Amino acid sequence: MDLNSFLYSFLVGGILCVIAQIFIDKTKVTPARILVGYVVMGVILTALQVYEPIVKFGKSGATVPLTGFGYLLAKGVEKAVSEQGLLGALTGGLKATSAGITASFAFALLWSLLFKSKEK
Amino acid sequence: MNKKEYLAYTEKRAKRSNTVVNCIKAFLIGGLICAIGQGFLVLYLYIGVAEETAKTLESVTLIFLAGLFTGIGWFDKIAKHAGAGTLVPITGFSNAVTSPAIDAKSEGFVMGVASQMFVIAGPVIVYGTVASIIYGIIYFFIMK
Amino acid sequence: MKNSILHFSSVYLAQTASLVGKKESEGPLASYFDAIEEDPYFGTDTFEKAESEMARRTLNILLGKSGKRPEDIDLLMGGDLLNQCIATSFAVTKTHIPFLGLYGACSTIIEGSIVASAFINGGLVKNAAVMASSHFCSAERQYRFPLEYGSQRTPTAQHTVTGCGAYLFQNEPTPFRVKEAVIGKIVDNGVKDANNMGAAMATAAVDTILRYFNESSLKPQDFDLIATGDLGKEGHEISIELLKRCGYTLGDIYVDCGMLIYDIEKQDMHAGASGCACMATVFGGHIFKRMQNNELKRVLLIATGALLNKKSALQNESIPSIAHLIHICKE
Structure with a gap:
């Protein structure tokens, strides 16, 4: 088993989280904006060919953070545009990310049936 | 003291969170979540799942676990310390979908649970996909 | 200069009642409160209903402590943090006491006390009860994030008290x-x-x-x-x-x-x-x-x-x- 992949995942994932933490603490950016910003940054960095090497190196450390969600969107669009032309710009993103998004909503519905909010 | 001076005064004296401690916690917990994700990936590959499917399953597993932790009330206790460490990984997205869903149960399953799921997830999906459309169009013309 | 101070000649505080939740019962003032409820839902199924139930119970404690029935109270005033003061409105539904809803956010209890004092001092009513409630969970839901949402609070953030206080003012002298x-x-x-x-x-x-x-x-x-x-x-x-x-x-x-x-x-x-x-x-x-x-x-x-x-x-x-x-x- 390749133990280094765990180490690199840990490091890259950790660093991506630290960058967001600095933004939260030093500016008044709300967590929701961080999420949106990270996904959009993921798309942009992938478009600029910067994110692909990070994924190669950091494995899950680069795909699990929300920039990885942006990476998936961008990769999906690339693939779809190559296959079906301009229409791919519309279909590619969600196609590549559909499993995660659908799972989030389906599970959330399940959890809301099973659980109730608790006092903090 | 005028308004401006007062604002400057309150800004200055307001204690900020301890960034160094927060960053260390965010690094450790965020890194750990990614390493756990990598663990699932290795596991799925080991039992013979195809690479693309294994990656998808890895995300779905983390989404499942983050949602479950939200439901049983552990997620926010961890997030209180982890901050961006739980927010930035896909777990933060899952929590942002699950927590309003559970919370809005009292307003019913249509206008409560289902509509509130999108409170934070909606903007993420909207701006993510719009960014990808723009990239797709640019990519189309570069390809030509 | 304008006169800021209102002077009252014959307004007296007769009795108070207080009911708090679990967090407050773990604080240093725990022994002073009239009642404590550990269940954040107060036996209901939503936090909003819980707040109403809490306010209703507090009013009952006040009536009990001062030996009055609802019909003995000339005027009831109160408010809370929820939109349109809904928690208090539900809480007082069955009392049939003439009611004025107030909104002053966290100043509501004293706003109400001032209005009550003015009514009593002016001779319009013999007595008036004032109440104000807040519930951490319902306030969090309305103003901030869902309860299970994972977020960090800044050091200047404050925690909403789960509790309700009610006071009875009257024109008959008390100390x-x-x-x-x-x-x-x-x-x-x-x-x-x-x-x-x-x-x-x-x-x-x-x-x-x-x-x-x-x-x-x-x-x-x-x-x-x-x-x-x-x-x-x-x-x-x-x-x-x-x-x-x-x-x-x-x-x-x-x-x-x-x-x-x-x-x-x-x-x-x-x-x-x-x-x-x-x-x-x-x-x-x-x-x-x-x-x-x-x-x-x-x-x-x-x-x-x-x-x-x-x-x-x-x-x-x-x-x-x-x-x-x-x-x-x-x-």
């Missing part, structure tokens, strides 16, 4: 006389950070305190206690600094209810407590009982309110704030 009041003015100092409400409300509190002492013959040292509502640690320290610059040093008698109700360090409460129930329960439970025990005679209460809502915060508006004062003394 506790409501002597004076100052109605607050809206003060907008430009602070926009809903996680730093202490800084937003501190100037309102200072404004009201200064207006009182500028006109009153009494000095700060004539009082046994000067208590603000829910400035929290941050707002309390700011107000001390501002008062010092205006030449007033209040010393140990100057306290903030938001700093009393929790053990801030141990319970990890950041800047302390806030919410309608903060002053309502700390005076009704703690301070009033100390007055009954002769530990305190002359007390100034300054309830502070941050009058923001979710839309105004999203539209990046500042937080208009207010502070109402009453002077109660044991004779």
Whole structure:
């Protein structure tokens, strides 16, 4: 088993989280904006060919953070545009990310049936 | 003291969170979540799942676990310390979908649970996909 | 100069009641409250219903302690933090007491006390009950995030008190006389950070305190206690600094209810407590009982309110704030 992949995942994932933490603490950016910003940054960095090497190196450390969600969107669009032309710009993103998004909503519905909010 | 001076005064004296401690916690917990994700990936590959499917399953597993932790009330206790460490990984997205869903149960399953799921997830999906459309169009013309 | 101070000749505080939740029952004032409910749902199925149930029970405690039936009460006033004061409206539905709903955010209890005193002093009613409630979970749902949402709080953030306080005022003499009041003015100092409400409300509190002492013959040292509502640690320290610059040093008698109700360090409460129930329960439970025990005679209460809502915060508006004062003394 390749133990280094765990180490690199840990490091890259950790660093991506630290960058967001600095933004939260030093500016008044709300967590929701961080999420949106990270996904959009993921798309942009992938478009600029910067994110692909990070994924190669950091494995899950680069795909699990929300920039990885942006990476998936961008990769999906690339693939779809190559296959079906301009229409791919519309279909590619969600196609590549559909499993995660659908799972989030389906599970959330399940959890809301099973659980109730608790006092903090 | 005028308004401006007062604002400057309150800004200055307001204690900020301890960034160094927060960053260390965010690094450790965020890194750990990614390493756990990598663990699932290795596991799925080991039992013979195809690479693309294994990656998808890895995300779905983390989404499942983050949602479950939200439901049983552990997620926010961890997030209180982890901050961006739980927010930035896909777990933060899952929590942002699950927590309003559970919370809005009292307003019913249509206008409560289902509509509130999108409170934070909606903007993420909207701006993510719009960014990808723009990239797709640019990519189309570069390809030509 | 305009007269800020309202003088009452025949208004008396007859009785108080206080009911709090679990977190408050773990704080240093636990033994003073009339009742504690550990179930955050108060036996109902939503947090909003829980708040109504809590307010309803508190009113019953007040009626029980003062030996009155609902029909003996001429006027009931109250409010809470939920949109359109819905928690109080449901709570008082079955009482059939003439009702005035009030909104003053966390200053509601003293706003109500002033209105009640005016009605009684003017001879329009013989007695009036005032109540104010807040519930951490319903407030969090309305103003902030879903309860299970994972977020970090800043050190200046305050924790909404789960509880309800109710007071009964009357024209028949009791040892506790409501002597004076100052109605607050809206003060907008430009602070926009809903996680730093202490800084937003501190100037309102200072404004009201200064207006009182500028006109009153009494000095700060004539009082046994000067208590603000829910400035929290941050707002309390700011107000001390501002008062010092205006030449007033209040010393140990100057306290903030938001700093009393929790053990801030141990319970990890950041800047302390806030919410309608903060002053309502700390005076009704703690301070009033100390007055009954002769530990305190002359007390100034300054309830502070941050009058923001979710839309105004999203539209990046500042937080208009207010502070109402009453002077109660044991004779």
